[in-house]
Amino acid sequence: MADRDWRRYYEKTLTRPPCEALLRALDNFDLDAAPDRPRQAVDLGCGGGRDTVELLRRGWSVLAVDAEPAAIDVLSQRDDLPANGSLETMVSRFEDADWPEVDLVNSGFALPLVPQVKFDALWGRIVGSLKPGGRISCQFYGDRDDWVGDPTISFFTRHQIEAMLAGLEAEHFREEEDDSTTPRGTPKHWHIFHIVARRN
Numbered sequence: 061m062a063d064r065d066w067r068r069y070y071e072k073t074l075t076r077p078p079c080e081a082l083l084r085a086l087d088n089f090d091l092d093a094a095p096d097r098p099r100q101a102v103d104l105g106c107g108g109g110r111d112t113v114e115l116l117r118r119g120w121s122v123l124a125v126d127a128e129p130a131a132i133d134v135l136s137q138r139d140d141l142p143a144n145g146s147l148e149t150m151v152s153r154f155e156d157a158d159w160p161e162v163d164l165v166n167s168g169f170a171l172p173l174v175p176q177v178k179f180d181a182l183w184g185r186i187v188g189s190l191k192p193g194g195r196i197s198c199q200f201y202g203d204r205d206d207w208v209g210d211p212t213i214s215f216f217t218r219h220q221i222e223a224m225l226a227g228l229e230a231e232h233f234r235e236e237e238d239d240s241t242t243p244r245g246t247p248k249h250w251h252i253f254h255i256v257a258r259r260n
Contacts, residue, residue, distance in 0.1 A: 067130040070108035073243050074138070078114040079168040084232045085197035085256045086118060089163070092193065098146060099163040102189075104154040105170020109135035115166070116145030123162075127153040155182045161189055165196045169252075172201040172213050179214045183224060190259040195231070202251030204237065218253070225257050232256035 098121045106124035132149045234254040
């Protein structure tokens, strides 16, 4: 897709609220003892920044990563970026990106866009980058999603997701299946798992 098409996509989705999984993770962090430093997050596949902005608004330091330069441009030009927020950006496919240990790895609807052949290695890096008490908030596409069969996207059964979460504490695990449209207006059957998991 051309850069201008990605830019239109990100601008069209700017007003969408933060992802449900991120908000649940942040609520759970609010119940934890406050650290003596700003909490740190990496937002993998940040897009136009709907989750990044919420993290910054709550005082987090954020590394926002996206493969599309247009995403970083749109994020950087948002009117609602907190003036005192601690934001770094990186243009990279996030399966190729490097990031430090963090309190939160967030990926709003972006992890499924990693091909299956690269997913296991990425998931190991995500879990390994969580500090003790850190969390992952993300979505997975299920095996009844309309896009099953696309080799550029990863899909999982419920059992496979439960196996990936072994060793983590699943704080939120919601399965969603319905018919609606994509942000570009195409009809689609969605099968999605919304996840928040904590490293003890």
